[in-house]
Amino acid sequence: MNFAGRQMKKSGSNGEVNRQFSDNFIETTFNNKWLQSAGLHHLHSSNTSVPPLQEFGFYGNNVGVSSSRIGGNLQRGGSVEGNEEPWTPPASSRSSSMRKAGNVEGLSPSELSPGLLDLHSFDTELIAEVSSQRSGSSQSLLFQGMSPGDSDPYSSSNRSTNNARGLHEKDLLNSFPSDKERATNVARIKVVVRKRPLNKKELAKKEEDIISIDPPMNSLSVYETKLKVDLTEYVERHEFTFDAVMDENVSNDEIYSQTVEPIVPIIFQRTKATCFAYGQTGSGKTYTMQPLPLRASQDIFSLMQRTYRNQGFQLFVSFFEIYGGKVFDLLNDRNKLFMREDGKQQVCIVGLQEYRVYNVETIKDLIEKGNATRSTGTTGANEESSRSHAILQLAIKRSVDGSDLKPHRMVGKLSFIDLAGSERGADTTDNDKQTRMEGAEINKSLLALKECIRALDNDQGHIPFRGSKLTEVLRDSFVGDSRTVMISCISPNSGSCEHTLNTLRYADRVKSLSKGNNSRREPSSISNLRNSVAVPLSSVFPAAPGSEDVVIQEANKFGWSKPNQRESPASSSIDRVPSGRMQTNLDINDLDYFEEDYGRFKSPWMPDKISDRSQTSNLENNVRQTLRQAKRRDPSHMEADSDLVTLLKEEEDLVNAHRKQVEETMDMVKEEMNMLADIDQPGNQIDDYMSKLHTILAQKASGILDLQSRLTQFQEHLKDTNVLVSSSDH
Numbered sequence: 001m002n003f004a005g006r007q008m009k010k011s012g013s014n015g016e017v018n019r020q021f022s023d024n025f026i027e028t029t030f031n032n033k034w035l036q037s038a039g040l041h042h043l044h045s046s047n048t049s050v051p052p053l054q055e056f057g058f059y060g061n062n063v064g065v066s067s068s069r070i071g072g073n074l075q076r077g078g079s080v081e082g083n084e085e086p087w088t089p090p091a092s093s094r095s096s097s098m099r100k101a102g103n104v105e106g107l108s109p110s111e112l113s114p115g116l117l118d119l120h121s122f123d124t125e126l127i128a129e130v131s132s133q134r135s136g137s138s139q140s141l142l143f144q145g146m147s148p149g150d151s152d153p154y155s156s157s158n159r160s161t162n163n164a165r166g167l168h169e170k171d172l173l174n175s176f177p178s179d180k181e182r183a184t185n186v187a188r189i190k191v192v193v194r195k196r197p198l199n200k201k202e203l204a205k206k207e208e209d210i211i212s213i214d215p216p217m218n219s220l221s222v223y224e225t226k227l228k229v230d231l232t233e234y235v236e237r238h239e240f241t242f243d244a245v246m247d248e249n250v251s252n253d254e255i256y257s258q259t260v261e262p263i264v265p266i267i268f269q270r271t272k273a274t275c276f277a278y279g280q281t282g283s284g285k286t287y288t289m290q291p292l293p294l295r296a297s298q299d300i301f302s303l304m305q306r307t308y309r310n311q312g313f314q315l316f317v318s319f320f321e322i323y324g325g326k327v328f329d330l331l332n333d334r335n336k337l338f339m340r341e342d343g344k345q346q347v348c349i350v351g352l353q354e355y356r357v358y359n360v361e362t363i364k365d366l367i368e369k370g371n372a373t374r375s376t377g378t379t380g381a382n383e384e385s386s387r388s389h390a391i392l393q394l395a396i397k398r399s400v401d402g403s404d405l406k407p408h409r410m411v412g413k414l415s416f417i418d419l420a421g422s423e424r425g426a427d428t429t430d431n432d433k434q435t436r437m438e439g440a441e442i443n444k445s446l447l448a449l450k451e452c453i454r455a456l457d458n459d460q461g462h463i464p465f466r467g468s469k470l471t472e473v474l475r476d477s478f479v480g481d482s483r484t485v486m487i488s489c490i491s492p493n494s495g496s497c498e499h500t501l502n503t504l505r506y507a508d509r510v511k512s513l514s515k516g517n518n519s520r521r522e523p524s525s526i527s528n529l530r531n532s533v534a535v536p537l538s539s540v541f542p543a544a545p546g547s548e549d550v551v552i553q554e555a556n557k558f559g560w561s562k563p564n565q566r567e568s569p570a571s572s573s574i575d576r577v578p579s580g581r582m583q584t585n586l587d588i589n590d591l592d593y594f595e596e597d598y599g600r601f602k603s604p605w606m607p608d609k610i611s612d613r614s615q616t617s618n619l620e621n622n623v624r625q626t627l628r629q630a631k632r633r634d635p636s637h638m639e640a641d642s643d644l645v646t647l648l649k650e651e652e653d654l655v656n657a658h659r660k661q662v663e664e665t666m667d668m669v670k671e672e673m674n675m676l677a678d679i680d681q682p683g684n685q686i687d688d689y690m691s692k693l694h695t696i697l698a699q700k701a702s703g704i705l706d707l708q709s710r711l712t713q714f715q716e717h718l719k720d721t722n723v724l725v726s727s728s729d730h
């Protein structure tokens with residue numbers, strides 16, 4: 001990442017790494033770039049004086065501790081008016097008990113009250129334990145950035161207030177039917193892909209751009225160069241379709257309108273939403289994520305001013321990172337924080353500072369401050385690489401009775417997660433020990449994320465969210481009434497092909513989660529996994545979308561896409577993949593391949609190559625021969641023929657789909673093996689992980705064996721038909 005803040009020294013932990021700008025792209029500061037691209041360049045000047053956008057009618061007097069403001073626009077609860085110190089209060093000014101609570105591990109739940117932030121809690125989900133300690137101590141709470149509302153006790157007096165408020169809010173919600181409708185219309189999980197341009201380094205190395213994008217179709221193709229067994233090169237095309245696909249010319253503004261803009265209004269409707277960027281190191285995650293919170297807060301303020309004027313909504317910001325498996329507050333001297341789960345499995349962060357904000361300028365300052373504190377380092381693919389997962393949260397709260405005297409409670413929350421990029425140890429040789437350790441830790445948490453996605457995808461009862469801090473934070477993004485936007489960032493260069501395919505495959509898995517109640521993937525959702533075709537190298541570069549030498553996919557009646565070669569001279573030059581991926585006709589030898597690979601599942605890793613199967617399709621030949629004979633003998637068999645052909649096609653589609661799934665799983669396992677190989681610390685439960693992978697593969701293999709037996713039965717059936725036809729001849 002190339003960001004102003006990254007010039008600063010890396011804070012915390014072992015390494016003090018000097019940061020510098022990447023010269024890979026145009027030479028403006030990243031800060032400038034992201035503000036400009038977000039349409040917020042007016043905020044760039046440090047002298048810019050932006051009048052507060054937000055002055056609530058309810059808070060006209062700004063009485064009480066929670067209405068005091070620091071440095072003009074920024075309020076840290078608990079600070080007294082006139083305190084000009086804009087960021088962290090001096091240590092002496094902090095309550096010692098609070099400091100203790102934020103820094104001592106092993107606290108019992110009852111001790112968690114100060115500075116406890118429930119990541120996704122809403123007013124009905126507040127933690128009971130905090131209540132008794134909080135009442136009457138708003139000053140201390142506010143020093144820890146807690147608005148008193150977060151700790152609202154379940155006292156009887158408050159219950160009645162809550163009821164009143166509940167009614168009031170119900171009326172309020174009823175008064176905005178269009179927003180409610182909009183909320184239901186916003187997809188639960190949206191997956192978009194963004195491709196960055198080739199950078200200077202890649203251009204200098206004359207690397208190919210291997211990704212073509214077809215924006216109207218929301219699809220993209222990755223052209224992967226491979227070697228045949230005879231060592232001739234061919235290119236395999238992998239086609240993917242997502243909710244939106246953005247090429248290198250798309251601005252950050254457009255990214256915002258495609259991703260976060262639609263979910264902003266619904267966080268006023270008691271919804272939690274998460275936007276996270278996923279992708280390999282240097283693929284543009286930070287570049288993409290940084291402008292989004294600013295744009296979102298602009299819209300939030302404008303909603304507060306217009307639609308929800310005088311309704312008492314307030315905006316709070318917090319910013320923390322997960323680095324090396326630990327949590328640090330990016331807005332409070334990188335204080336170490338602790339995650340706790342309450343009885344309702346709500347994840348809470350002990351000691352996290354939250355800032356009440358009144359305008360976009362303040363949020364920009366906070367983000368810059370946080371980014372400057374964030375852990376960065378240099379990887380082979382990115383000189384300014386984020387080595388931590390950064391989580392910025394915008395929380396909308398309301399006070400119980402609309403005044404600042406009463407506690408504020410969570411209404412909705414929007415989280416922005418800039419994941420650290422993964423890089424394989426094997427990709428670079430010059431990484432120092434710290435970078436490798438960081439990489440191992442990042443890989444571990446990303447693997448934990450993948451495990452959760454896989455578990456959700458397989459409809460498993462237990463989702464291993466506790467596998468890492470990252471997945472604990474992300475838990476609520478995937479369950480319950482939440483909205484999630486995943487932005488998959490991909491690098492266009494040929495050297496990143498494997499990473500890119502992996503990113504896209506996982507994006508596809510996440511996409512499949514959106515298909516109703518986390519149910520197993522519908523057949524249509526596996527279409528992406530099947531859309532790999534091979535084309536000759538010469539016909540690929542340049543391969544504009546829609547060019548004549550590609551194979552067009554169209555869905556068959558089962559919802560799976562089927563290869564349908566366009567009638568053009570070029571299409572006939574489509575090559576055959578040795579593995580048989582190109583085969584559109586059923587090949588009995590595929591079954592050998594399944595058995596062969598099932599054998600491999602049981603044996604140690606990893607299959608290097610899927611066996612070459614160029615033999616003729618025995619089953620298909622048998623079937624066709626039988627049908628031809630039958631037709632010749634009795635025209636009344638014509639109808640039965642077409643039924644058989646349909647049946648045959650169905651079976652063929654099934655087998656192809658399963659075969660593709662197995663191939664995809666193998667690629668994924670291979671990638672994960674590579675990642676695991678980079679995690680060389682003890683106690684990382686590799687064995688456990690491996691046995692899980694074994695189980696998954698064995699399940700897939702058994703599915704394929706089922707198919708094989710169905711096919712055999714089908715073949716028997718055809719033989720019987722043949723016998724019947726022959727005997728009727730006689």
Ligand SMILES: Nc1ncnc2c1ncn2[C@@H]1O[C@H](COP(=O)(O)OP(=O)(O)OP(=O)(O)O)[C@@H](O)[C@H]1O
Pocket residue numbers: 001002022024025030195196197199248279280281282283284285286287288379382384385386387419420421422489
């Ligand atoms: N769409 C884009 N247009 C122009 N430049 C881009 C784009 N995406 C990324 N970049 C540039 O590419 C470089 C790497 O981007 P960035 O730091 O955002 O990657 P990252 O995925 O966050 O990497 P890491 O995971 O290592 O932190 C930066 O110099 C950034 O300015």
